[in-house]
Amino acid sequence: xxxxxxxxxxxxxxxxxxxTSRLTNDTEARVNLDTGAFCTCVGKDCLQAILTGWKNxxxxxxxxxxxxxxxxxxxxxxxxxxLILPHPEGCLRMNTEIEVMENCTxxxxxxxxxxxxxxxxxxxxxxxxxxxxxxxxxxxFASYNISK
Numbered sequence: 041x042x043x044x045x046x047x048x049x050x051x052x053x054x055x056x057x058x059x060t061s062r063l064t065n066d067t068e069a070r071v072n073l074d075t076g077a078f079c080t081c082v083g084k085d086c087l088q089a090i091l092t093g094w095k096n097x098x099x100x101x102x103x104x105x106x107x108x109x110x111x112x113x114x115x116x117x118x119x120x121x122x123l124i125l126p127h128p129e130g131c132l133r134m135n136t137e138i139e140v141m142e143n144c145t146x147x148x149x150x151x152x153x154x155x156x157x158x159x160x161x162x163x164x165x166x167x168x169x170x171x172x173x174x175x176x177x178x179x180x181f182a183s184y185n186i187s188k
Contacts, residue, residue, distance in 0.1 A: 070148035073163055077152035080136055083144030084116060094119060114142040132173055134159055
């Protein structure tokens, strides 16, 4: 086992988020690498803290239904922006289209499977959670859990 099994009735405490820092528009932002999310998204309040004037840069979005934990999410539009992952051998610059949600209350960007797959980002659940990029499995990037 990678870590001790929680006591009975406390299994939910073993989970952890894979949060890292990214740069977007010269501003540092927290990003949750979320393999359970099919698309990359952010709440309007979180985005306001990162990028003032974001409403002027939204692209129209088709009538699509989004949900998170069985709750409907209401899209406002798409933000076309770059996310930069700092890397010792050169930064990974990702051109992303982020779905901006009216009612998403998370205080971080959710990087979903759309861009995790495109850029080959793998999350590893070992004793210390980390992620790797593309074929370079030796270069490990630490993540942190925001609940701690």
